[in-house]
Amino acid sequence: MTRALPTISERGVDVTSRGPRPLARFLRAALAVAVVAGAAAGCAGEQPLPAPRPQQVQAPAPAVPADRASAVHEEVEEAVAAADAAGDAALLAPRVTGSAEEVRAARYRLRQIQEDAPAPAPLGGDVLRDVVPAIGVPGAEEGESPERATSPAEATATFPRTWLTITQAPQEQAPQLSVLVQPDARSPYRVESTVGLLPGAVVPPVAAPEQGAAPVDPSSAEGLALSPQDAVAQYAATLTDPAAPEAAAFADDAFRQEVLAERDEADAVEFFALETTRTPRPETVRAVATADGGALVVGVLDSRSVQTVEEEGAVLQLPEPVATLAGRPDAPERLEQHWLEVVALSVPPADGSGQPAQVQAVGADRVLLEAAAL
Amino acid sequence: MPEPDDVRRSPAVRRARRRTAAGWVAVALLALVGLVALGLGVAERTVWLPDDEVSASARTGGGDVEPQLVVTAPGVLETRPGPVTVTATSPDGGPVVLVLGRETDVVAWTDGVPTAVVGGLVSESSLDVEPPAAAAAGAGTGAAASGDPATSDLWTQVAEGEGSATLELEPPQGRWLLLAASDGTAAAPEELVLTWPQEVTTPAAVPLLVGGGAALLGALVLALVHARTSRRRRRRALADAGAVPGGEPGAGSDLRQHDLRQDDTQQDGSPWAPARGSDEETR
Numbered sequence: 207m208t209r210a211l212p213t214i215s216e217r218g219v220d221v222t223s224r225g226p227r228p229l230a231r232f233l234r235a236a237l238a239v240a241v242v243a244g245a246a247a248g249c250a251g252e253q254p255l256p257a258p259r260p261q262q263v264q265a266p267a268p269a270v271p272a273d274r275a276s277a278v279h280e281e282v283e284e285a286v287a288a289a290d291a292a293g294d295a296a297l298l299a300p301r302v303t304g305s306a307e308e309v310r311a312a313r314y315r316l317r318q319i320q321e322d323a324p325a326p327a328p329l330g331g332d333v334l335r336d337v338v339p340a341i342g343v344p345g346a347e348e349g350e351s352p353e354r355a356t357s358p359a360e361a362t363a364t365f366p367r368t369w370l371t372i373t374q375a376p377q378e379q380a381p382q383l384s385v386l387v388q389p390d391a392r393s394p395y396r397v398e399s400t401v402g403l404l405p406g407a408v409v410p411p412v413a414a415p416e417q418g419a420a421p422v423d424p425s426s427a428e429g430l431a432l433s434p435q436d437a438v439a440q441y442a443a444t445l446t447d448p449a450a451p452e453a454a455a456f457a458d459d460a461f462r463q464e465v466l467a468e469r470d471e472a473d474a475v476e477f478f479a480l481e482t483t484r485t486p487r488p489e490t491v492r493a494v495a496t497a498d499g500g501a502l503v504v505g506v507l508d509s510r511s512v513q514t515v516e517e518e519g520a521v522l523q524l525p526e527p528v529a530t531l532a533g534r535p536d537a538p539e540r541l542e543q544h545w546l547e548v549v550a551l552s553v554p555p556a557d558g559s560g561q562p563a564q565v566q567a568v569g570a571d572r573v574l575l576e577a578a579a580l
Numbered sequence: 581m582p583e584p585d586d587v588r589r590s591p592a593v594r595r596a597r598r599r600t601a602a603g604w605v606a607v608a609l610l611a612l613v614g615l616v617a618l619g620l621g622v623a624e625r626t627v628w629l630p631d632d633e634v635s636a637s638a639r640t641g642g643g644d645v646e647p648q649l650v651v652t653a654p655g656v657l658e659t660r661p662g663p664v665t666v667t668a669t670s671p672d673g674g675p676v677v678l679v680l681g682r683e684t685d686v687v688a689w690t691d692g693v694p695t696a697v698v699g700g701l702v703s704e705s706s707l708d709v710e711p712p713a714a715a716a717a718g719a720g721t722g723a724a725a726s727g728d729p730a731t732s733d734l735w736t737q738v739a740e741g742e743g744s745a746t747l748e749l750e751p752p753q754g755r756w757l758l759l760a761a762s763d764g765t766a767a768a769p770e771e772l773v774l775t776w777p778q779e780v781t782t783p784a785a786v787p788l789l790v791g792g793g794a795a796l797l798g799a800l801v802l803a804l805v806h807a808r809t810s811r812r813r814r815r816r817a818l819a820d821a822g823a824v825p826g827g828e829p830g831a832g833s834d835l836r837q838h839d840l841r842q843d844d845t846q847q848d849g850s851p852w853a854p855a856r857g858s859d860e861e862t863r
Binding site for chain 2: 262
């Protein structure tokens with residue numbers, strides 16, 4: 207067709223040739239447009255299959271999304287409130303475990319015997335601070351995006367995960383610091399321990415609240431003045447003996463003052479001897495990194511004391527709640543007590559400035575688990 | 581008012597006729613091309629318009645080991661741009677759980693449990709499926725069970741249903757995987773369908789519509805011009821052949837009558853024919 211058109215004008219030698227030639231060109235152009243358009247339409251459907259596009263990894267990232275965090279807070283509050291109301295520690299199981307469960311179970315036992323015994327501090331209320339764990343993505347150090355998929359071993363190594371939260375329940379004086387732990391992927395976060403903040407305590411800020419806090423190996427002193435486990439053990443020694451060599455590493459705090467005052471009081475009485483031993487539970491020590499490179503550490507101590515009457519005819523009058531738990535008002539020979547002490551310590555970073563920063567206790571709680579009078 | 585035979589048969593007149601006929605064929609062809617292009621353009625926007633969604637499915641059963649969990653490989657949710665809707669179906673109508681989790685969390689959850697991994701597209705409508713490794717089940721001897729993923733604290737989004745569950749999600753920044761399960765102990769849902777929105781483009785429609793319109797317009801203009809030149813040509817040819825001696829002005833009206841008749845027979849009542857009454861002045 208396009209070929210044929212020029213011949214029309216070529217033949218017309220005896221008449222004006224102005225007309226047909228531009229028209230022929232136009233025709234050819236119109237045809238070309240149609241052909242190109244048709245070809246484009248034909249090609250549109252034949253694209254290669256898109257491949258999966260793994261995204262850049264942002265590390266570290268908070269392990270608990272904000273809406274999940276508030277759901278967990280709610281479930282903790284509900285479980286604790288239900289258990290407290292019923293005095294049944296079994297109701298704690300979905301969200302509370304470890305020393306937190308032990309403490310509440312002891313309180314419930316006491317309240318069964320002695321109805322006016324103080325109720326355990328409620329958990330929940332306003333969340334003052336939420337320090338969710340930050341998980342690094344395996345193989346994604348320094349902003350790299352790993353091409354390969356994460357291996358199961360790498361993934362499971364990100365557990366256990368520790369989440370600290372500070373809550374202020376209404377009508378409670380001291381805010382409560384709770385440690386929630388997710389031991390493995392298929393377990394929920396459970397409150398492992400709770401501790402009331404000491405008056406005037408300053409909880410050090412974490413690196414980036416929106417990113418969470420990096421986990422700290424409780425047994426490692428890397429970058430820290432003391433390893434978290436050592437800090438708890440040495441604080442225990444300091445509580446028992448203020449003259450212990452470790453005492454210099456710890457700043458003064460209200461809990462230590464209280465414990466030592468009781469000890470001095472007991473020492474002042476001549477007719478019985480007091481022997482106290484504190485045993486830290488190293489496996490329950492949890493730590494998260496703080497902004498200054500230090501760590502916030504929570505640990506649990508078993509404190510066992512034995513009071514022995516040394517004077518003939520003397521009798522120990524037992525205060526509450528010891529008498530209730532012991533089942534008698536006095537002890538003619540011996541009183542054995544088992545207390546559980548939960549402490550929160552702010553461990554400073556190791557620095558070479560020569561000015562050794564001291565470990566500061568920011569929270570402490572104790573509850574009598576058992577008492578026996580003989 | 582018939583023309584004398586010798587005038588009609590003169591070579592100049594015949595040439596003029598041939599040329600006139602060829603011109604009309606060109607006009608008709610151009611108009612045809614324009615109409616076809618317009619039709620194609622309209623069709624692309626209407627009957628040939630592609631679906632605004634594109635789905636791909638993965639069937640997870642059929643391997644040596646029955647999977648308890650189904651996960652997507654990194655980046656599979658982002659295979660096509662835009663939000664993705666995931667539907668998992670269980671043929672026996674049992675419970676179905678769909679969750680979105682970070683890669684680390686999903687991998688940790690699936691550790692030691694027979695898991696099918698859904699990979700990239702193998703065709704427009706089907707996804708690659710890697711069945712669980714036989715070792716994973718052998719080690720657990722069927723005892724390995726992940727538990728119900730629906731209650732875990734790991735996930736950002738959870739959908740549950742009986743028989744099927746659907747999750748609409750916009751994968752956040754980072755590496756996010758989808759995990760599908762029944763209750764963590766029974767066999768995993770058998771089918772996973774991922775649906776993305778599809779950007780519907782009709783790249784040829786505009787060129788076709790514009791080109792088609794232009795071709796039709798061109799045909800119209802060409803028809804007008806051609807009608808005029810062919811009449812002029814014919815008259816000149818007749819004059820050369822001596823039918824109208826000297827082509828004196830007085831004979832003009834007669835010729836015009838004749839030309840109009842000729843045009844009518846060739847154009848078949850074309851609407852612009854009467855407009856050519858003014859040709860006399862512009863000539």
